[in-house]
Amino acid sequence: SDVKIASADVVISSPGRNFVTLVLKTDDGLVGLGDATVNGRELAVASYLRDHVAPILIGRDAHAIEDTWQYLYRGAYWRRGPITMAAIAAVDVALWDLKAQAAGLPLYQILGGRSRNAIRAYGHAYGTDLDELTDSVRALLEQGFGAVRVQVSTPGIGGGYGVAEAGDGGYEPARGQRPVEEPFDPGRYVRSVPAMFDKLRNTFGPELDLLHDVHHRLTPIQAARLGKSLEGYAPYWLEDVSPAENQAALRLVRQHTTVPLATGETFNSVFDYLQLFADQSIDYVRSSVTHAGGITGLRRILDMAAVGQVKSAIHGPTDVSPVGLAAALHLDLALHNFGIQEFMQHVDLTFEVFDVGYSFANGYFQPGERPGLGVSLDARAAERFPYRAAYLPVGRLLDGTVHDW
Numbered sequence: 001s002d003v004k005i006a007s008a009d010v011v012i013s014s015p016g017r018n019f020v021t022l023v024l025k026t027d028d029g030l031v032g033l034g035d036a037t038v039n040g041r042e043l044a045v046a047s048y049l050r051d052h053v054a055p056i057l058i059g060r061d062a063h064a065i066e067d068t069w070q071y072l073y074r075g076a077y078w079r080r081g082p083i084t085m086a087a088i089a090a091v092d093v094a095l096w097d098l099k100a101q102a103a104g105l106p107l108y109q110i111l112g113g114r115s116r117n118a119i120r121a122y123g124h125a126y127g128t129d130l131d132e133l134t135d136s137v138r139a140l141l142e143q144g145f146g147a148v149r150v151q152v153s154t155p156g157i158g159g160g161y162g163v164a165e166a167g168d169g170g171y172e173p174a175r176g177q178r179p180v181e182e183p184f185d186p187g188r189y190v191r192s193v194p195a196m197f198d199k200l201r202n203t204f205g206p207e208l209d210l211l212h213d214v215h216h217r218l219t220p221i222q223a224a225r226l227g228k229s230l231e232g233y234a235p236y237w238l239e240d241v242s243p244a245e246n247q248a249a250l251r252l253v254r255q256h257t258t259v260p261l262a263t264g265e266t267f268n269s270v271f272d273y274l275q276l277f278a279d280q281s282i283d284y285v286r287s288s289v290t291h292a293g294g295i296t297g298l299r300r301i302l303d304m305a306a307v308g309q310v311k312s313a314i315h316g317p318t319d320v321s322p323v324g325l326a327a328a329l330h331l332d333l334a335l336h337n338f339g340i341q342e343f344m345q346h347v348d349l350t351f352e353v354f355d356v357g358y359s360f361a362n363g364y365f366q367p368g369e370r371p372g373l374g375v376s377l378d379a380r381a382a383e384r385f386p387y388r389a390a391y392l393p394v395g396r397l398l399d400g401t402v403h404d405w
């Protein structure tokens, strides 16, 4: 087309937590947004975009989405990786935003139209003990959630992944000028999880979908044992049971348990999934649009996943910005092999910078009918929240050995 990219700017803002947003403008006056937030490494993506991508975007055809994706992916020479693929994702999503706006349609219509009535979401429940967790689950049920991720401190260790300390105003793992160091003990953890499921099943019954995130911390055989120990509680999934770059690990886990497995939030390309799809060793793809090369990148992964009836479970923590979440929702609505959408709720401050067209009610999202993504960024408000360093924790075993967090 003869519509050109006229400008490419990166907005780093911290309304509640750090976000990196790419703002593309066309010479016919449209504004497209892309999320480029990589939690704890935000400035690397901002530099990749500002210093290496923006200069070669100016003047390019704003409607040539596939060509731009391939130009940035193959042209970088150094392929893949979270920083590169988040930068490519931001460009991709901004271009899809622009194309849908130019068509006067909400993005999901450009991606194939509505494939379901609404987008089912799961919320995050946590507690420092089982009573606190039970109250946290109940609060989500009152919001209409039918699926809940459940995380609890390991007895005798405290804290733990996914558990906010009282008064923290919600769970935001990245913080501080240096990483917080968090203790973990695989044995105590594996022995404590069945009691969590037992309490929740006895309290809420068999219908409630209970998800649990192991967060990369077990060896394959420990993960196999955990899965076996939970069979009777029918978890909806166990997530990231073992560091997923060792894709063969899940083949071993699969041999021992029928508990569905979800992984991929730390992945950034289809190549990270190829063996998992070939082995049929996962049931849900966890990548976000932001971290897996955008709509173009994640759609490719999910279309391959569909061959093995593997479903989407797009990553939706607070470190995916409202721009990234909106992109996920448009894709969620159009995909056939949709599974579920993660919804860890942004704090109110975030919406002083981002105005969104999506909505959530009674456990379900709608992406909204605004043209494009349906999100706008208030640049002046963004300036009120300067970037501040925030690091994800480092895990250590009780003997001090660095472990997977």
Ligand code: GCO
Binding pocket: 039, 173, 213, 215, 265, 315, 316, 317, 319, 342, 344, 392
């Ligand atoms: C999830 C993820 C997050 C990550 C966070 C890292 O399932 O939502 O595991 O909780 O820890 O996105 O930045």
Ligand code: MG
Binding pocket: 213, 215, 239, 240, 265
């Ligand atoms: Mg996770």
